[in-house]
Amino acid sequence: MAENHEAGAPGRWTPPAGWPAMSRADVRAALTAPGMPFEMETVAIDGRPTRTWKNAPPSLRAVIETSRAHGNATCVFYEDERVSYDAVFRATAALAHHLRDLGIGKGDRVALALRNLPEWPVAFFAITALGAICVPLNAWWTADELAFALADSGSRALICDGERWARVVGVRGALPDLEACIVSRIDTAPDGAERLEDLIGATDQWQTLPDRNLPQADLLPEDDATIFYTSGTTGKPKGSLGTHRNICTNVLSSTYNLASAPLRRGEMPPEPSPKVILLVIPLFHVTACSAAMVGYFVSGHAMVFMHHWDAGEALALIGREGVNLTGGVPTIAWQLLDHPDRAKHDLSSLELVSYGGAPAAPDLVRRIDTGLGAAPGSGWGMTETMATVTGHVAEDYLNRPDSCGPPVAVADLKIMDADGTRELPVGEVGELYAFGPMVAKAYWNRPEESAATFIDGWVRTGDLARLDEEGFCYIVDRAKDMVIRGGENIYSSEVENVLYEHPAVTDAAVIGLPHKQLGEEPAAVVHLAEGMAASEAELQAWVAERLAHFKVPVRVVFTDALLPRNANGKILKKALVRFFQTAMR
Template sequence: MQTEPLISLDPSWPKVTLPQAEALLTPAGSKFEIETVDIRGVPTRTWKNAPPSLAWLIQASRAHGENVFTVYEDERVTFEANYRAVAHLATKLQEMGVVAGDRVALAMRNLPEWPVIFFAAASIGAIVVPLNAWWTAGELEYGIDDSGARLLFVDDERYQRFVEAKPALPALEKMIVARASGTLEGRAERLEDLIGTPHDYASLPDIPFPQVAIAPDDDATIFYTSGTTGNPKGALGTHRNLMTNILSGGYAGARAMLRRGEAVPDPIPRTMLIVIPLFHVTACSASLMGVIATGSKVIFMRKWDVIRAMELIESEKVNVTGGVPTIAWQLIEHPERHKYDLSSIEAIAYGGAPSAPELVRRIHEEFGALPGNGWGMTETMATVTSHSAEDYLNRPTSAGPPVAVADLKIMDDDGVTEMPVGEVGELWARGPMIVKGYWNKPEATAETFVDGWVRTGDLARLDDEGFLFVVDRAKDMIIRGGENIYSSEVENVLYAHPAVTDCALIGIPHRTLGEEPAAVVHLAPGMEASEAELQAWVRSKLAVFKTPVAIRFVAETLPRNANGKILKKDLKALFEDRVGVPA
């Protein structure tokens, strides 16, 4: 069911259809020209003008010269300084014997060193393994062992975690520590002894950049999934996967301009506040690659703090921020927001988690900014669909249409039958952003990746114009007495209540019905609502069987993983008293 537009749009909008926009943007000789290439035996539409590799991109970024690239507290690193640091570290890695195909792991906060390490390793053909910095030492040990990493780069916090746990890590040859606070042990050495601190990068000598032959479909990264059962799987990505996002992001922006009837301008540098971890593809692939390509400035925070974020938006004149919906909600709801000049914000974009239509409306009304979201996953190296501007305001429950080089289809449970328009089934995606498979897991790869398509595990539908509507994760759908309840539908209704700022719907076991819906809610500062009030609110808008049988209120926003997804399994304990309660 289509949600009503959130604002009154110009009756003449859209000026062009999606197929017309694609035809205008992708002709031969254009920036967004499309060509078909063979990728692992599958003819695949690709962006002809996408950079061929991470090495090419970082060398080309030198053209941005003294433009500031990264800002972290009092450290400001220009593109030229960053390039020099990458060249030096890549050379040092070669001197250590790192060759193409070797795995180099990276576990640290968002710091200026992070992109230096990432590009230095990738530029000499190594496979970079960005590990979840939130993981315990045991979880990090799994990622290092599973990937077979020879080297590990960490910050001091991760180093101390290893020192305390003393994991075996027999295959790891060396640990290189950034910002170490004390004496290092055993196989560890300081990153600063190799390339200095970020303050030193600009004064590093100009040396030749290592030249290694790298093809677009060569291995580049292993990003680990945020799986909720069993060990995470390493998604093996290519240089093409990451470079695709640069053109996909540009195409989506240009498409929105054409839909509005405006000319497409040349890209100009923007200032972005990235507050989600770089070890997630949304930050690394969908955000950082575009920042580098356009010569934009990126600001890092040690950890998310809404007051500090508003200070940075004001002082740095931030144009774009977001990451996950929670961040946007906190900016909107904070009682001290009026104390800060946030007028530079042009867009608040997010992915990785569904968002409520109410959030879309409030971003537009209260910031005068354009909301943006999209759909992707670790296995797609981020962007497959993109949704912004009037299209998003017109379809606030959609994740947008696919970019021109991607295909989507909705499949029945049998994995063979394609569902008709409007019907819900499993979402499958195809395009040059789809990763090769899972590292060292051939059975899981064969099950998930089929003839160029990735089976996403998301339940979704497509409308007659190709807009994607993700209704739930297959494993999160609640089946109450044979009736399907999609959590996002109920959550969107709860979010529309003025007192609700964070919520999740989960299934709790029931003896005869199988399971029932229950909700966990975090209220906005200074607001009140009772369980009965919210149940009546849902009941007035949805079928009675979708109404939460119980609602628990929590003082803090809901627990999330680093990708922004709510950890619903952690919430089930709140309803232990309800298990088996008769309907």
């Protein structure tokens, strides 16, 4: 059962004696056995036999109704606001009845453009409990970007906060489908819109709302539930149409990964208990909404929201609120570790720091373990898979810090060649394909792009990856981010990981620069940790000692700010090309 890869090598984690106590195959068999919480069943989805979690909630309506059982337990902390699960359900029911009165019903699109506020889950569940399709919009978008998604989705209603309303109001005249707008966190109802607080009250009044059921709606697992827009790193974002089954699959996928770790060390998984979770990534993204929030409503966890991300404030919140879990994207973990005030705060409650959405340097995995005293966790997914497809935590992640884990039991992965006609053997790099009940139906109103991406139930991810003999997945690059220098493939993540190992580097990205003879050459943009220094020549020599010469960046430029990212945590490499060109003038 020797599964450690180069255990004891310099800088690598050394497993304790007897680990792993169970193989991954035995863990899967134990967790998915008949009668167990992770039992599976095969159902036909679009005519294709698909393994599913037998005990997953059938719909988002079922999720919010289940949450009533948590009663007065805290659901959301936001600044000085504390809202219980009972209060959230009362507000959800009140808003759902109002939406029904507006004529919103099954299949109608309702957009949601809010910061991470207590009313975000209220609006989300009110919409989806009716059978309407929730369209979460990127709260960072400009007026034109918001208008594009509202028009593209054909949303009949919009629920937003005052900041987003200020952007939308100027373009509303160009949105004939948009019949109703509800605005929160605004002093008075604006012309042409209702004020959310006039409908359900402020958060401290939700507990006094009538205790009533949701409006009647008949929902099936395969009914449409959400349209999440892709990150849009290139071109216009596409709306990924997801079903209730897609999103509810994550309720068990995330906990499956957590339950695997104790068995691997020879222990029984502990009984589930409510946790306090600092949720700092935007809820308009699948990582926060699908892989986190929806499952938390089933488990009864308390969520701590922040007005905006600040590592110093986050450290204080962890100590003050007894936060057990945080993360989201690797940048958050780096900033917590590198903050000069980290030692001033009590972080003893922290049990797990997990993330997805963007690759993490192996050194970060070790530093979470030693620097924060928490288990590291990672997973891989995308908007088109409603988040979680793979994942691992604790020892498995420490043992394979460059992997995003194996697929959950209901998912399958395969590696295909460039034209998608031949599956590649174990260990070879090709395009990653994923299959399972979490794979979205299609792109909204994009039949040609849907046909090119969703193939016989599999989704072409655009990620270059390899699988090892035990099924652990290693994302080596985005296909479009790979640098090809004179015919040699350079995976940017490989060079970035080496740069991250330098003690002065806290953020790094490798891009391709045009070259007349070679086609491209690698170049790097680097952000240094506060109080640290490094030169271009020093970093080039650092990489040259660890990688082949052709992979060494021909230029390294430094930026005072962290690198630009989208809401998913992925670095915006097009913006970096422009930055690099400006910096080199």
